Amino acid sequence: xxxxxxxxxxxxxxxxxxxVWFAIWLYGKVAG
Amino acid sequence: xxxxxxxxxxKRVVWVLGSLAxxxxxxxxxFLGMRAVMDIGGFCAEGGPFVIAHPCPEGVPLLxxxxxxxxxxxxxxxxxxxxGAGVPTFTGLLWPALFMSLGWNFLQYAFDPPGGGGVVYGxxxxxxLFELMGGIPLWVMIKTVGLTPQRGARVRSVLAPPGTKAVAxxxxxxxxxxxxxxxxxxxxxMVSELERLDTLHRSGSLSDAEYEKAKRRLLA
Numbered sequence: 001x002x003x004x005x006x007x008x009x010x011x012x013x014x015x016x017x018x019x020v021w022f023a024i025w026l027y028g029k030v031a032g
Numbered sequence: 033x034x035x036x037x038x039x040x041x042x043k044r045v046v047w048v049l050g051s052l053a054x055x056x057x058x059x060x061x062x063f064l065g066m067r068a069v070m071d072i073g074g075f076c077a078e079g080g081p082f083v084i085a086h087p088c089p090e091g092v093p094l095l096x097x098x099x100x101x102x103x104x105x106x107x108x109x110x111x112x113x114x115x116g117a118g119v120p121t122f123t124g125l126l127w128p129a130l131f132m133s134l135g136w137n138f139l140q141y142a143f144d145p146p147g148g149g150g151v152v153y154g155x156x157x158x159x160x161l162f163e164l165m166g167g168i169p170l171w172v173m174i175k176t177v178g179l180t181p182q183r184g185a186r187v188r189s190v191l192a193p194p195g196t197k198a199v200a201x202x203x204x205x206x207x208x209x210x211x212x213x214x215x216x217x218x219x220x221x222m223v224s225e226l227e228r229l230d231t232l233h234r235s236g237s238l239s240d241a242e243y244e245k246a247k248r249r250l251l252a
Contacts, residue, residue, distance in 0.1 A: 002240060005120055005180075005182065008119045008120045009120055009180055011045075011049060012048070012049065012052055012114075012120070012122055014049075015048075015049040015050075015052040015053040015056070016052060016053070016056040016122070017056075018053045018056075019052065019053035019054060019055065019056030019057040019058075019060065020056050020057065020060045022053070022057050023056070023057040023058075023060035023061045023064065023099070024060065024064070026057070026061070026095070027060075027061060027064045027065075027095060030090075030091035030094070030095055031064075031065075031068060031089055031090055031091035031092050031095060
């Protein structure tokens with residue numbers, strides 16, 4: 001696995017985590 | 033073409049990461065909203081001339097509907113941005129993520145319903161169906177293109193003609209043995225050999241180290 005491939009997978013995993021975190025925050029704000 | 037973070041324009045990187053984050057947020061909102069509705073029995077209603085027996089939890093309908101639509105649009109944008117850029121894509125994971133996470137809600141509430149009591153079969157069956165709908169495509173994907181296929185590399189190696197692997201094996205044998213007959217044989221056209229090596233490298237049949245070694249040997 002090349003370094004670029006690993007970099008992309010790590011970056012996209014962080015993007016998923018950011019999205020999940022934002023959704024939990026938004027849900028808590030609106031419906032919590 | 034080998035794609036890396038330096039050759040993908042910054043704007044495209046932002047599209048890929050941004051749309052993936054929004055897609056994940058959409059799936060998460062749907063997941064959380066579904067749990068809130070299941071907490072009050074699995075359905076709710078708002079408005080209308082009658083007295084509502086199951087009013088919806090505050091804000092939940094908006095978040096769920098918004099999550100579905102924004103998540104769906106973002107998923108298409110993400111597929112376009114990531115596959116188009118030739119970077120490793122999570123696109124194939126979105127369907128299993130959606131169905132298996134919602135299936136988890138069904139299964140958990142089926143075995144441990146909010147009001148107590150035994151197993152709720154009305155939730156157990158959709159739970160199993162959702163897990164199968166997400167799990168079977170996930171299994172097939174892992175077996176064929178892998179979790180994060182990449183246009184031009186992983187996918188092409190799957191679709192490559194069988195001969196490619198034989199050539200790669202022969203190439204490894206040449207690299208592995210410094211006194212092999214192949215190394216003493218007259219050198220074929222160097223440019224076409226270099227192109228062939230590059231193709232094998234990009235298809236994933238040769239690792240970076242093997243490719244460099246073979247190229248050095250060819251140029252020596």
